[in-house]
Amino acid sequence: MNNVLLQTKNLSKIYTDDRKSIVKAVNDITLQIYQGETFGLVGESGCGKSTFGQMLVNLLEPTKGEILFEGEDIFKSRRARKEIPQKIQMIFQDPYSSLNPKRKIGWLLEESLDIHRKNLSKEQRIKIVDEMLELVGLDESYKDRYPSQLSGGQRQRVSIAIALILKPKFVVCDEAVSALDVSVQAQILNLLHDLQEKFNLTYLFISHNLNVVSYMSDRIGIMYLGSIVELGDAVTLSKNPIHPYTKMLFSSSMNVGEADSGKIQITGELPSPSNPPSGCTFHTRCAYCTELCSSARPELQELPDGRQIACHYAQKFYQESMEKKQ
Ligand SMILES: Nc1ncnc2c1ncn2[C@@H]1O[C@H](COP(=O)(O)OP(=O)(O)O)[C@@H](O)[C@H]1O
Numbered sequence: 001m002n003n004v005l006l007q008t009k010n011l012s013k014i015y016t017d018d019r020k021s022i023v024k025a026v027n028d029i030t031l032q033i034y035q036g037e038t039f040g041l042v043g044e045s046g047c048g049k050s051t052f053g054q055m056l057v058n059l060l061e062p063t064k065g066e067i068l069f070e071g072e073d074i075f076k077s078r079r080a081r082k083e084i085p086q087k088i089q090m091i092f093q094d095p096y097s098s099l100n101p102k103r104k105i106g107w108l109l110e111e112s113l114d115i116h117r118k119n120l121s122k123e124q125r126i127k128i129v130d131e132m133l134e135l136v137g138l139d140e141s142y143k144d145r146y147p148s149q150l151s152g153g154q155r156q157r158v159s160i161a162i163a164l165i166l167k168p169k170f171v172v173c174d175e176a177v178s179a180l181d182v183s184v185q186a187q188i189l190n191l192l193h194d195l196q197e198k199f200n201l202t203y204l205f206i207s208h209n210l211n212v213v214s215y216m217s218d219r220i221g222i223m224y225l226g227s228i229v230e231l232g233d234a235v236t237l238s239k240n241p242i243h244p245y246t247k248m249l250f251s252s253s254m255n256v257g258e259a260d261s262g263k264i265q266i267t268g269e270l271p272s273p274s275n276p277p278s279g280c281t282f283h284t285r286c287a288y289c290t291e292l293c294s295s296a297r298p299e300l301q302e303l304p305d306g307r308q309i310a311c312h313y314a315q316k317f318y319q320e321s322m323e324k325k326q
């Protein structure tokens with residue numbers, strides 16, 4: 001049995017601005033993340049991935065819904081809320097802006113030990129900092145350098161060291177390699193993977209890049225305009241995507257010339273989240289749209305292979321894909 005580490009129940013975030021326009025950035029997401037897994041969250045830019053991730057690390061207050069970490073509501077339980085920085089951490093996309101340029105790397109690494117591990121002596125703190133640097137592939141000499149003296153990949157290694165220094169259980173990686181050169185991306189992904197095994201970490205791995213998410217994840221949630229439209233085992237989804245949006249994403253991430261049955265062309269643009277389409281929010285771009293789709297919102301339903309899909313015709317598409325296989 002998989003142990004649930006974190007779950008969201010009907011989690012929603014609505015942004016309002018001065019002109020009272022509202023954006024439903026995250027709309028009613030209920031999901032579980034299991035201990036030790038990498039849960040990948042993927043979708044086009046603006047679909048609400050970062051908003052979702054930031055709520056999980058308590059950087060943003062939800063408009064509605066619950067987040068349970070180890071069974072406790074992180075907004076209702078004072079103890080759970082206090083412990084979040086030690087148990088849940090985040091790695092951001094841009095190591096250029098997330099590291100204070102005025103501080104040396106050694107200081108940046110010691111900072112959270114100063115705040116959260118007050119009982120440690122200076123020698124103990126230094127020892128932990130040195131060990132952490134070594135774990136992310138940097139030697140002690142980096143302690144005396146400033147972020148501006150490091151390459152993008154080295155900075156992201158420092159960000160990872162800072163995120164892991166308090167030994168968290170759960171780490172949200174938000175576009176953690178998107179700002180890096182492709183050759184460096186692979187090194188950082190492998191580092192994250194090694195550290196996960198070493199510390200039994202659980203990751204929420206957020207990216208707009210389906211290839212990166214597929215490489216890293218055990219399970220994947222496909223997000224569209226604030227909602228999950230398909231969720232399931234990473235291998236199952238990549239071998240046989242069912243939701244028309246998932247198909248669109250997978251076909252667009254394929255290299256030219258790759259085998260590609262049932263290819264769907266990317267059509268149209270992401271509608272504005274402040275004025276989302278009625279019914280199924282994907283209906284304005286879906287080749288299979290019917291009248292029902294534009295009037296009724298499809299709920300997530302489970303298919304025989306365990307995946308969940310929000311589409312009125314999920315069963316039909318699933319049957320068709322099974323018949324094609326035979
Ligand atoms: N602070 C904010 N105020 C108003 N709207 C926001 C704010 N942050 C994000 N949004 C909007 O919410 C939607 C989701 O954004 P975001 O969570 O950053 O998506 P993603 O990470 O998938 O690109 C977007 O339409 C974005 O413009």
Ligand code: SF4
Pocket residue numbers: 243244245280281282283284286287288289290293298310311312313
């Ligand atoms: S509900 Fe309709 S519009 Fe939405 S994905 Fe399914 S077929 Fe397409």
Ligand SMILES: [Mg+2]
Pocket residue numbers: 049050051175
């Ligand atoms: Mg984002």
